Amino acid sequence: MDNVIFSFLGTTLDAGFSAQRWSRWRPTIALCQQEDMLVHRLVLFHIGAHDALLRLITADIKRISPETVVEPVLLRMRDPWDFVEVYSALHDFARRYQFNTEQNNYLVHITTGTHVAQICLFLLTETRYFPAKLLQTSPPRNPQRDDSSAFAIVDLDLSQYNQLASRFEAEREEDLSFLKFGIATQNAAFNATIAEIEQVALRSSSPILLTGPTGTGKSFLARRIYELKRAKHQLQGDFIDVNCATLRGEGAMSALFGHTKGAFTGALQARAGYLKAAENGLLFLDEIGELGLDEQAMLLKAIEEKRFFPMGSDKEISSQFQLIAGTHRDLSQDVRDGRFREDLFARINTWLYTLPGLKDRREDIEPNLEFELERIAGQLGKKVRFNSDAKKIYLDYAMAGSTQWAGNFRDLSGSLLRMATLADSGRIDQPLVQAEVQRLSLRNQGxxxxxxxxxxxxxxxxxxxxxxxxxxxxxxxxxxxxxxxxxxxxxxxxxxxxxxxxxxxxxxxxxxxxxxxxxxxxxxxxxxxxxx
Incomplete structure (x- = not known):
């Protein structure tokens, strides 16, 4: 296969017109002097301001490596230090270029050019716009002994590096465990949902919609997503948790979007509002289906434009925030009934995930017991554990098909809290479990x-x-x-x-x-x- 190299003309490192230039290390010339690598074609990027140097380098390469074909490529840009301009020029070139990976071995040389150019070449190679490996050259260690210059090839396909692949997989498993609070959940559908949410959370800032019955953990998961993104330095602001079911009338507008002083009776001071408080952070709007149509319209504008008007103000303010919405309602039905705006539903529905109720995740009840007891220990200030026989009785009831768990994990948590509170010496025994089973059975009868x-x-x-x-x-x-x-x-x-x-x-x-x-x-x- 022919070696095809993409490189920038080095206006500083490659420079030199006198005979002494042959005693200096010039990266572009050194590319064509490697005994272990023949360069069949050298695509040489330049911006047109160094035509004399380009002609000299082309002639010198022909002198030392007649087999190498030099293909100058003029990149039209005014500022080689402008990231957008350089990236756009290289991106346009890569999209037009006719790559043939079956016949050619492509290498991208990142030793010459501005640092901006080198970064852009790296990014375009990493994203496979250039289907190539990176090539780095360096001067000889001992020029006085005529040591040849060195070169190193780096393959950015991380799947080729087993150690790195294993490390990244382990890190992803840690992230998944973090989203699940370290609980070894066994429900296949739930685990698959969390696995995709982890990918979306770290790769996208688009709205996420969490649906499912009350008590399935939507608020807990939203906060966990925020903490994961913040740990990865993707968010710097706060987590703002809003239950939209508590917002009514004029107060809803004020709470969400803020107001100016005197905007309405009782507005003695200006208020920033939840959307502004979530700037550079994450806004969780739980029970978003309870918002009125007016609030929905303003929210749509704020999501799309990141700008909105506080109540009583004729001046827009901005807030960059990520949105996660939660609801137990069927918003698609609410759209058909005219209770929810179709355009807002389409905007927040980019990533839709339904969290199943506890009755559909009965295999996850047992792994959740220890997690809940640890959490309850923080509330009660004491460790509480099940006796083994009592635990079996409780699980038999909890996992039975007739047990409804109408409040889902909220009911499970409340049940454990009651037993933990009454447990003497930190042990939940059979009588406690039997009494709790009776209490839950009464509730199930409804x-x-x-x-x-x-x-x-x-x-x-x-x-x-x-x-x-x-x-x-x-x-x-x-x-x-x-x-x-x-x-x-x-x-x-x-x-x-x-x-x-x-x-x-x-x-x-x-x-x-x-x-x-x-x-x-x-x-x-x-x-x-x-x-x-």
Whole structure:
């Protein structure tokens, strides 16, 4: 394959017209003096102000390397130190040039030219506009001994460097773990979502829209994205967290966009507003679907132009911020119903991610337990752990298909907080778990009637007499069984509800018989407890 080199004419290092020039190191000439590399074609960039030097260099190369074809390329630019001008000229050249990677080996020489030119060549090679490797030349170590000048070739394809590739992969895994708070989540769909969010967060400043039921962690994830971008020096400002459901009427405009003194009754002082507070940072607008249409229109302008009018002002102000929006609503339906602006939805919908509810991520409940307990330890000032048997009972209930978790991770956190608060000696034991399971079951039933029925059971004379004769653990478990019996139409129905998980392992489950035997341990019957 022929070696084709792209290089700038060195107006300083290559200069020299006297015979003494041959005793000096001239990078462009040195390129063609390498014993281990024949230059078949040298594409020599210049700006036209050094025509005499260009002709001399071309003649000297023909003298020392007749096989080398020099192709001068005039780049029309006024200032070789202007980054935009130099990059644009080189970019235009690279897009026009007919590369043939099957026949030619391309190298980009970054020793000559201004520092700006060298940077531009590096960037265009790194992004593969020049499908080439970098070439760096240096003077001989001992010119007095006629040592040849040195050259080094650098391949910017990082996939060729296993050590670097491994390092970057490890760094990305750290970023993914950071976004997930270090929780070893197991849900494949959720992990795939977080993996793409990590890429988007570090590569784009476009708005991100997080959807999903209440309590799925949209606010937590938005803050984590901000912290990741700030750690990578992509943001310098603050994280501004706004719940749009709390903004109403005139106060919404003022809160978001600020106001001048006297803009409305009660505006005794000027206010910057949330958008200005988020300058150079990240603005998280949770429940964005609750904003009014007027606020939506102003927000659209602020997102697109980064400029807006505070209330009462005829002077625009600017704020560079990144937006993450959150909602539990179906905004596409709200657009059809006229409740949400179609143009704003299109603008914030560039990157749309739906966070699944806890019922769709049941395999992630167990890895979240330790994380939540660590967080709760900070609130309570004490470490709390599950006893192994109690943990199994709790997980069996938490991961069961009938457990709804309407508030998602917010409900899970609240459940753990209750048990941790009541845990003696920092241990969550079986009685605590049984009581919490009963409490959660009542909530899952979703009716006050269930709670009233339970209160009636707990005050029944037969129950009061019985609970003084049994262990606390049996007391909690039996109270829950009685509650299910009272809510079921038959013994079999109650058995199916109570043995939902374990019955799957039996070839011929007899739920009614199992429940009947359990009640008989306490000298009770199904019809008896239904009458309490």
């Amino acid at each position: 009716s006050e009637q269930s709670a009233l029925a339970t209160q009636s059971t707990l005050s029944h004379p037969d129950w009061i007499a019985l609970q003084t004769q049994i262990d606390p653990f049996d007391r909690v478990q039996l109270a829950y069984v009685i509650q299910i019996c009272q809510q079921s139409a038959s013994l079999s129905d109650a058995g199916r509800s109570l043995f939902e998980h374990s019955r799957k392992d039996k070839k011929t489950p007899n739920d009614a018989d199992r429940l009947r035997k359990y009640l008989s341990k306490f000298d009770l019957s199904f019809s008896q407890v239904q009458g309490w």
